[in-house]
Amino acid sequence: KHIDFQTSKNELNNKVILVTGAGSGIGRQAAITYAQHGAEVILLGKTTKKLEAVYDEIVEAGYKEPSIIPLDLKGATVKNYQDMASTIISEYGKLDGLLNNASILGALSPLQHVDEGTFDDVMKVNFKGTFFLTQALIPALKLAPNASVVFTSSGVGKKGRAFWGAYAFSKFATEGLMQTMADEFENTNIRTNCVNPGATKTNMRARAYPSEDVRKLKLPEQLMPSYLYLMSDESKDVNGQSLDVQPK
Numbered sequence: 001k002h003i004d005f006q007t008s009k010n011e012l013n014n015k016v017i018l019v020t021g022a023g024s025g026i027g028r029q030a031a032i033t034y035a036q037h038g039a040e041v042i043l044l045g046k047t048t049k050k051l052e053a054v055y056d057e058i059v060e061a062g063y064k065e066p067s068i069i070p071l072d073l074k075g076a077t078v079k080n081y082q083d084m085a086s087t088i089i090s091e092y093g094k095l096d097g098l099l100n101n102a103s104i105l106g107a108l109s110p111l112q113h114v115d116e117g118t119f120d121d122v123m124k125v126n127f128k129g130t131f132f133l134t135q136a137l138i139p140a141l142k143l144a145p146n147a148s149v150v151f152t153s154s155g156v157g158k159k160g161r162a163f164w165g166a167y168a169f170s171k172f173a174t175e176g177l178m179q180t181m182a183d184e185f186e187n188t189n190i191r192t193n194c195v196n197p198g199a200t201k202t203n204m205r206a207r208a209y210p211s212e213d214v215r216k217l218k219l220p221e222q223l224m225p226s227y228l229y230l231m232s233d234e235s236k237d238v239n240g241q242s243l244d245v246q247p248k
């Protein structure tokens with residue numbers, strides 16, 4: 001049902017939604033789609049110029065003005081996340097949605113060739129940074145009537161696959177984080193789920209499969225019914241799920 005979710009233009013009115021990795025790919029499309037449905041979006045990402053381009057698109061379309069948080073999940077400290085969370089509470093008073101979408105692929109290689117630097121970078125961005133960002137935002141999420149936390153998983157976060165190395169480990173860890181958080185916050189205002197976008201035409205996919213025929217791939221736009229569903233009150237009783245959102 002989430003794959004065919006249809007909603008009104010104002011479904012996300014009065015909601016404040018933070019999207020990580022909002023400068024490109026699926027995160028960019030999700031941020032624009034949330035704004036299109038009435039949300040105030042907070043665009044977080046590494047490259048300020050990309051975030052500014054998404055900001056301009058949202059403003060030019062006449063949606064609510066977003067804000068920008070340039071932040072590198074690789075270098076950020078717990079203090080950085082806490083300061084960010086305090087600013088969000090003072091500016092918006094709450095956070096209704098958190099789409100943890102930013103990730104890096106690292107290098108695909110046999111396990112014997114996984115180097116420590118790549119391992120650390122992938123785990124830091126995809127897992128550790130994502131966790132401490134989420135941890136810092138719990139007080140803001142508690143202030144929303146119904147808060148939705150979404151982590152981004154992958155097929156290789158549910159079934160291991162040769163050569164996917166640290167990226168696969170980071171996505172398994174993400175599934176574990178989601179389950180732990182969902183259980184801890186069961187019967188509260190905060191629900192936690194994973195989304196697995198499936199093969200989608202983005203820069204990351206092109207790096208992983210440089211020679212495939214991209215015409216066969218879904219576009220980020222095609223995933224948006226599920227991304228909207230997870231942020232709308234329609235999913236307020238959905239907790240601890242890992243949803244595959246690729247339409248057939």
Ligand code: NDP
Binds near residue numbers: 022072075100125198
């Ligand atoms: P993209 O590479 O297009 O987008 C990733 C985003 O994450 C970019 O905006 C990037 O910003 C941001 N990001 C990367 N590193 C950092 C960092 N250190 N700090 C802050 N932001 C960072 O990938 P997709 O859109 O494809 O991926 C979105 C999510 O979907 C990821 O979690 C990915 O693992 C997952 N996924 C994607 C699939 C696919 O087929 N596309 C399949 C399965 C899962 P910047 O460009 O500024 O570095």
